[in-house]
Amino acid sequence: MDYTPFALDLETLPGAVPVRRAVVNSDKLRSVCTAVHQAGGVLHALWGCDERDRKSGYTLRVALQDAAGLLLLELQMNAAQPCFPTLADIFPAADRMQRATHDLLGLRAQEGDTRPWLRHGSWPADRFPLRRDYAGGGPPAAPQEGYPFVRVTGDGVHEIAVGPVHAGTIEPGHFRFSVVGEKVLRLEERLGYAHKGIEKRFETQPLMQGQRLAARVSGDSAVAFSWAYCMALEGLCGVVPPPRALWLRALCLERERIANHLGDLGALGNDAGFAVGLAQFSRLKEDWLRANQQAFGARYLMDALAPGGIRCDLDEANRRALIENLPPLVAEISTLHEIYDDHAGLQDRFTATGCVPPALARKLGLIGLAGRASGQSWDLRCDHAYAPYDKLAVRMQGGLQGDVAARVAVRFEETLESLRLCQLLLENLPGGELQLSLPPPTGRLGVGWIEGWRGPVLIALEPGEDGLIRRCHPHDPSWQNWPVIEHAVIGNIVPDFPLINKSFNLSYSGHDL
Amino acid sequence: MLRTLKQITRIGIISEPVPLTATERGERDALQEKIRRIYGRALCIRHVDAGSCNGCELEIHALNNPYYNLEGQGIKFVASPRHADLLLVTGPVSRHMQDALRRTYEATPEPKWIIALGDCGCNGGLFGCSYASAGAVSDVIPVDVTVPGCPPTPGAILSGILTVLNTPRAASVQESFHQG
Ligand code: SF4
Numbered sequence: 176m177d178y179t180p181f182a183l184d185l186e187t188l189p190g191a192v193p194v195r196r197a198v199v200n201s202d203k204l205r206s207v208c209t210a211v212h213q214a215g216g217v218l219h220a221l222w223g224c225d226e227r228d229r230k231s232g233y234t235l236r237v238a239l240q241d242a243a244g245l246l247l248l249e250l251q252m253n254a255a256q257p258c259f260p261t262l263a264d265i266f267p268a269a270d271r272m273q274r275a276t277h278d279l280l281g282l283r284a285q286e287g288d289t290r291p292w293l294r295h296g297s298w299p300a301d302r303f304p305l306r307r308d309y310a311g312g313g314p315p316a317a318p319q320e321g322y323p324f325v326r327v328t329g330d331g332v333h334e335i336a337v338g339p340v341h342a343g344t345i346e347p348g349h350f351r352f353s354v355v356g357e358k359v360l361r362l363e364e365r366l367g368y369a370h371k372g373i374e375k376r377f378e379t380q381p382l383m384q385g386q387r388l389a390a391r392v393s394g395d396s397a398v399a400f401s402w403a404y405c406m407a408l409e410g411l412c413g414v415v416p417p418p419r420a421l422w423l424r425a426l427c428l429e430r431e432r433i434a435n436h437l438g439d440l441g442a443l444g445n446d447a448g449f450a451v452g453l454a455q456f457s458r459l460k461e462d463w464l465r466a467n468q469q470a471f472g473a474r475y476l477m478d479a480l481a482p483g484g485i486r487c488d489l490d491e492a493n494r495r496a497l498i499e500n501l502p503p504l505v506a507e508i509s510t511l512h513e514i515y516d517d518h519a520g521l522q523d524r525f526t527a528t529g530c531v532p533p534a535l536a537r538k539l540g541l542i543g544l545a546g547r548a549s550g551q552s553w554d555l556r557c558d559h560a561y562a563p564y565d566k567l568a569v570r571m572q573g574g575l576q577g578d579v580a581a582r583v584a585v586r587f588e589e590t591l592e593s594l595r596l597c598q599l600l601l602e603n604l605p606g607g608e609l610q611l612s613l614p615p616p617t618g619r620l621g622v623g624w625i626e627g628w629r630g631p632v633l634i635a636l637e638p639g640e641d642g643l644i645r646r647c648h649p650h651d652p653s654w655q656n657w658p659v660i661e662h663a664v665i666g667n668i669v670p671d672f673p674l675i676n677k678s679f680n681l682s683y684s685g686h687d688l
Numbered sequence: 689m690l691r692t693l694k695q696i697t698r699i700g701i702i703s704e705p706v707p708l709t710a711t712e713r714g715e716r717d718a719l720q721e722k723i724r725r726i727y728g729r730a731l732c733i734r735h736v737d738a739g740s741c742n743g744c745e746l747e748i749h750a751l752n753n754p755y756y757n758l759e760g761q762g763i764k765f766v767a768s769p770r771h772a773d774l775l776l777v778t779g780p781v782s783r784h785m786q787d788a789l790r791r792t793y794e795a796t797p798e799p800k801w802i803i804a805l806g807d808c809g810c811n812g813g814l815f816g817c818s819y820a821s822a823g824a825v826s827d828v829i830p831v832d833v834t835v836p837g838c839p840p841t842p843g844a845i846l847s848g849i850l851t852v853l854n855t856p857r858a859a860s861v862q863e864s865f866h867q868g
Pocket residue numbers: 391394740741742743744778779780805806807808809813837838839840
């Protein structure tokens with residue numbers, strides 16, 4: 176897209192993905208956002224930074240994706256009155272990010288919803304944990320403040336409140352349904368229960384070890400987040416990891432994607448009353464994790480990556496063994512795919528359930544796997560193929576139906592595609608070094624951007640002067656996708672909610688931070 | 689349908705014996721006897737995510753896959769703390785979950801056991817204690833057994849569950865918590 180009319184002073188950040196940065200004023204922020212939206216672009220993240228110690232008040236950062244990559248807009252605000260124009264009318268997904276920016280940093284959007292989002296009352300409303308002078312303490316806040324849910328009234332309407340402790344093994348969150356009979360009229364989500372202060376915690380971590388906390392932003396996306404962290408740091412230090420390390424990282428990332436897809440395909444069968452599906456897929460997933468243990472020494476690759484490269488190598492015997500595992504798994508998945516497709520009961524539950532048509536998906540900014548099932552064709556491995564994906568010609572999967580069936584289908588297809596990528600990665604694995612040591616950072620802001628199994632994850636990293644992290648903002652695509660579930664369930668029956676929710680399988684931890 | 693049946697028979701039963709030594713097996717049998725004596729039925733577990741990164745949950749899920757045959761050991765997961773004998777608690781306890789965790793604990797009938805799962809449940813893990821994280825589970829409710837790991841493997845979780853009933857209860861701790 177052409178930014179000439181806006182006279183933006185674009186600076187390109189060094190790193191493995193294309194990122195341009197520009198400082199804007201309030202008016203320009205809105206007009207550029209509008210133009211990016213009209214040209215088909217999406218909002219990725221919105222967050223704030225306290226720059227008062229550098230005598231420049233506060234900064235709001237807005238990350239947009241256009242055809243050329245990531246466009247990072249920066250708005251400076253004075254310390255006395257930190258507020259910014261709302262972007263929620265352009266990108267509805269901005270709403271909760273704006274509210275969180277107020278809860279954590281005290282930067283207020285000038286219009287829109289002012290209810291707290293991540294703050295439930297564990298800290299007072301006038302204290303802001305991400306300010307650099309926040310010392311904790313202050314008057315103790317009420318343990319849980321009431322939350323003004325939007326009420327639906329009318330004949331026969333009643334409310335069902337679920338969570339934060341759920342009946343199954345899932346993360347904590349609260350869902351408020353307004354229903355008539357079995358039909359959902361409205362769903363309102365209340366998240367933030369898993370907020371454990373990750374961003375503030377980053378500021379106590381050594382810059383060269385922050386990937387460990389990043390891996391734990393959302394455990395199911397450990398490789399994606401730790402890679403994004405390493406990518407951001409390597410950009411700051413001007414280092415490109417050795418080819419073998421990059422290929423092994425991609426192998427780990429695709430293995431993480433496959434493990435999650437196998438788990439979800441089983442759980443989706445189960446939620447539609449087909450327990451055999453769960454038994455079969457969880458068996459395949461267990462085999463897959465055991466192969467991880469055998470090859471890399473861990474079932475979950477929480478600490479496989481390190482700045483400058485990778486910590487785990489793959490010896491020849493294990494490389495062969497991993498290759499040999501692939502064809503039988505492809506055959507198993509194809510069999511199960513046929514079984515799912517032929518099962519009338521399953522298809523009845525999957526089809527036309529939890530539907531997000533492409534136009535709605537585009538309007539709300541649905542992204543990642545769920546977005547691709549609703550016609551939103553974004554996949555960083557194809558859009559801006561960072562190494563080694565530039566050598567792999569990833570085939571993007573997708574659909575247009577936007578229902579549970581489409582999200583199931585995309586998982587089947589992506590699993591097979593990732594298995595193909597694993598084969599390529601294993602067969603062409605370059606030799607050489609595993610890790611380079613990093614010189615001290617020269618840049619002030621680094622960005623990592625990785626297509627995780629759920630969608631694109633982003634890390635924005637600023638180094639401090641003391642070898643610690645100054646600011647690190649991790650962003651999970653669940654931020655964009657959670658609000659879409661509120662739309663997807665309208666008109667469906669309450670018993671289909673678990674199935675619809677599972678078909679998105681969003682992260683609570685990655686969102687609540 | 690035919691395909692489904694074919695798949696089921698082709699794969700067959702894949703459950704593995706729990707990899708225990710003879711003495712551990714003896715202990716396990718004694719434990720199962722104890723479960724039967726105390727409850728006259730399966731040991732019922734309720735999982736509570738008090739703020740984890742969701743890694744621990746993935747391994748709890750794995751415990752329910754056909755390899756581990758959990759129900760064959762006389763153990764099952766239940767949907768309500770009121771039906772539970774044991775709470776399996778993950779995560780550093782976020783301050784936003786502190787109340788819900790306490791209330792879940794209170795809703796669980798006596799006698800009850802508590803396992804703190806994962807490095808985070810044991811000691812707050814990488815998240816530590818902060819304005820938003822209360823740290824270890826034992827800082828909020830009494831804990832009988834801790835299972836470290838990030839995340840702990842299904843085998844480690846299973847042996848944690850099997851040993852919890854043999855662990856002396858933190859009775860005095862519980863007293864003081866109840867009074868406090
Ligand atoms: S112990 Fe590890 S896997 Fe479990 S919640 Fe903590 S960080 Fe996540």
